[in-house]
Amino acid sequence: xxxxxxxxxxxxxxxxxxxxxxxxxxxxxxxxxxxxxxxxxxxxxxxxxxxxxxxxxxxxxxxxxxxxxxxxxxxxxxxxxxxxxxxxxxxxxxxxxxxxxxxxxxxxxxxxxxxxxxxxxxxxxxxxxxxxxxxxxxxx
Amino acid sequence: xxxxxxxxxxxxxxxxxxxxxxxxxxxxxxxxxxxxxxxxxxxxxxxxxxxxxxxxxxxxxxxxxxxxxxxxxxxxxxxxxxxxxxxxxxxxxxxxxxxxxxxxxxxxxxxxxxxxxxxxxxxxxxxxxxxxxxxxxxxxxxxxxxxxxxxxxxxxxxxxxxxxxxxxxxxxxxxxxxxxxxxxxxxxxxxxxxxxxxxxxxxxxxxxxxxxxxxxxxxxxxxxxxxxxxxxxxxxxxxxxxxxxxxxxxxxxxxxxxxxxxxxxxxxxxxxxxxxxxxxxxxxxxxxxxxxxxxxxxxxxxxxxxxxxxxxxxxxxxxxxxxxxxxxxxxxxxxxxxxxxxxxxxxxxxxxxxxxxxxxxxxxxxxxxxxxxxxxxxxxxxxxxxxxxxxxxxxxxxxxxxxxxxxxxxxxxxxxxxxxxxxxxxxxxxxxxxxxxxxxxxxxxxxxxxxxxxxxxxxxxxxxxxxxxx
Numbered sequence: 001x002x003x004x005x006x007x008x009x010x011x012x013x014x015x016x017x018x019x020x021x022x023x024x025x026x027x028x029x030x031x032x033x034x035x036x037x038x039x040x041x042x043x044x045x046x047x048x049x050x051x052x053x054x055x056x057x058x059x060x061x062x063x064x065x066x067x068x069x070x071x072x073x074x075x076x077x078x079x080x081x082x083x084x085x086x087x088x089x090x091x092x093x094x095x096x097x098x099x100x101x102x103x104x105x106x107x108x109x110x111x112x113x114x115x116x117x118x119x120x121x122x123x124x125x126x127x128x129x130x131x132x133x134x135x136x137x138x139x140x
Numbered sequence: 141x142x143x144x145x146x147x148x149x150x151x152x153x154x155x156x157x158x159x160x161x162x163x164x165x166x167x168x169x170x171x172x173x174x175x176x177x178x179x180x181x182x183x184x185x186x187x188x189x190x191x192x193x194x195x196x197x198x199x200x201x202x203x204x205x206x207x208x209x210x211x212x213x214x215x216x217x218x219x220x221x222x223x224x225x226x227x228x229x230x231x232x233x234x235x236x237x238x239x240x241x242x243x244x245x246x247x248x249x250x251x252x253x254x255x256x257x258x259x260x261x262x263x264x265x266x267x268x269x270x271x272x273x274x275x276x277x278x279x280x281x282x283x284x285x286x287x288x289x290x291x292x293x294x295x296x297x298x299x300x301x302x303x304x305x306x307x308x309x310x311x312x313x314x315x316x317x318x319x320x321x322x323x324x325x326x327x328x329x330x331x332x333x334x335x336x337x338x339x340x341x342x343x344x345x346x347x348x349x350x351x352x353x354x355x356x357x358x359x360x361x362x363x364x365x366x367x368x369x370x371x372x373x374x375x376x377x378x379x380x381x382x383x384x385x386x387x388x389x390x391x392x393x394x395x396x397x398x399x400x401x402x403x404x405x406x407x408x409x410x411x412x413x414x415x416x417x418x419x420x421x422x423x424x425x426x427x428x429x430x431x432x433x434x435x436x437x438x439x440x441x442x443x444x445x446x447x448x449x450x451x452x453x454x455x456x457x458x459x460x461x462x463x464x465x466x467x468x469x470x471x472x473x474x475x476x477x478x479x480x481x482x483x484x485x486x487x488x489x490x491x492x493x494x495x496x497x498x499x500x501x502x503x504x505x506x507x508x509x510x511x512x513x514x515x516x517x518x519x520x521x522x523x524x525x526x527x528x529x530x531x532x533x534x535x536x537x538x539x540x541x542x543x544x545x546x547x548x549x550x551x552x553x554x555x556x557x558x559x560x561x562x563x564x565x566x567x568x569x570x571x572x573x574x575x576x577x578x579x580x581x582x583x584x585x586x587x588x589x590x591x592x593x594x595x596x597x598x599x600x601x602x603x604x605x606x607x608x609x610x
């Protein structure tokens with residue numbers, strides 16, 4: 001079996017100052033692996049958006065990032081409220097973020113669209129009241 | 141590989157090094173290790189920022205630069221004073237006081253780096269205007285910033301403003317003018333930069349963005365500062381008029397000065413290596429929006445905070461503001477400087493993946509797996525006792541073959557405890573029973589040998605250091 005590497009991160013809810021730490025850590029590891037800067041950029045942006053979403057909507061969660069020969073796979077799992085209408089959530093500019101969050105410059109409704117744009121595969125599994133799991137893949 | 145590629149001007153004065161961990165903890169690129177009681181700088185990781193010089197309590201980190209006596213190597217010398225030189229002096233009302241003193245000190249002519257800075261500002265304004273949709277651009281004047289981006293931020297290399305640093309532009313113009321004036325050959329003319337920092341010393345020897353620098357030697361502001369004092373005459377009627385730069389040029393010495401020369405509000409100016417690392421991370425992740433220019437200075441406060449300066453950086457910044465208060469905005473224009481053949485970089489800066497673990501992706505992946513499992517074995521205290529700045533870096537060093545797990549005092553202690561227990565099992569618990577069998581005796585022997593070996597491989601190294609610089 002080919003070599004695979006998995007990193008897991010716990011994301012705290014409601015702490016904006018720490019959002020981005022996990023994506024920054026992954027970025028540094030990918031640089032040490034010699035992954036192309038284009039792929040690193042895609043992973044970093046998609047993961048950062050995901051992290052912010054978890055902080056804003058789901059009081060945190062866990063992210064596991066697996067690196068294999070051909071892809072970086074990110075699985076973002078939370079126990080938040082779930083997404084009632086995925087199609088709507090995927091629209092650019094659509095946001096359900098609270099006013100105080102928006103005043104910080106977040107909640108512009110670009111999170112999920114950016115995650116989709118910067119990854120090669122994205123799947124959303126959500127159950128209302130139980131949580132959401134987003135799986136994203138960036139090919140190497 | 142070009143042996144000059146990772147040349148650095150920050151060095152270790154071995155006799156002064158006590159083997160403490162202050163420098164390894166402050167190094168922004170984790171380029172220093174302490175082994176056998178002495179610090180070692182890893183060439184390819186070092187970006188010459190000088191932070192270790194500031195953080196070493198024993199003054200064991202030093203900068204190498206040239207002595208003023210280099211002016212005797214040339215028939216004709218031109219001093220290139222950095223604008224930060226002016227800010228070292230109290231109550232300076234006129235830059236000519238410093239420039240005339242430089243001539244009395246022995247230079248044949250002076251050309252202000254601040255004059256060239258105004259040309260760089262003009263070229264930058266034009267370049268940014270023409271390439272607006274590629275913004276934001278990152279300033280390329282600080283050599284440590286370029287080196288940092290070259291090893292850590294490959295995706296940002298294309299954002300570096302491909303324009304020569306002011307000191308390089310100054311050196312080219314100064315040499316051309318000196319040749320014109322004296323009729324001497326280029327090698328007979330010495331272009332000597334008076335520098336606030338060691339990274340410009342490395343730059344002059346191994347520049348990035350161009351093949352060869354026009355700077356011949358680099359001397360330190362802190363050496364020149366006291367030598368100029370007795371030559372400074374404040375009676376303005378006695379001074380030749382030599383200064384030729386305005387607010388923009390002289391303002392380059394402090395953080396924000398370069399940005400001010402661009403006449404745009406959409407800029408960010410960060411100073412201090414820790415702050416600029418954060419800015420570069422955020423730029424890389426595209427978290428910063430609406431910027432056209434990002435000015436980064438590795439030293440706190442900008443060039444006035446360089447390790448080869450004398451005055452407090454913030455006092456120096458205020459003095460600079462006072463000095464330029466009644467100066468015109470700019471006194472230099474590209475059109476008036478035909479000596480300057482090309483203000484742009486001639487070479488590309490290439491990514492140097494020095495932090496990559498293996499030579500292939502597969503190998504790196506395997507090595508990183510090992511790093512992860514090793515890191516999990518370490519206590520996570522980042523105590524530095526092993527000589528590496530963090531548990532993670534120790535793990536990386538081990539995987540690269542430069543350290544062993546026993547360098548971790550906690551791993552060593554666990555190993556010793558384990559061996560002691562085995563010895564105890566063999567001996568203490570057997571009291572009153574028969575003597576050891578041949579096999580048990582051999583086992584005991586091997587335990588004791590291992591214990592001795594493990595203890596011998598680790599310890600507080602001797603403090604007596606020989607040799608001076610590495």
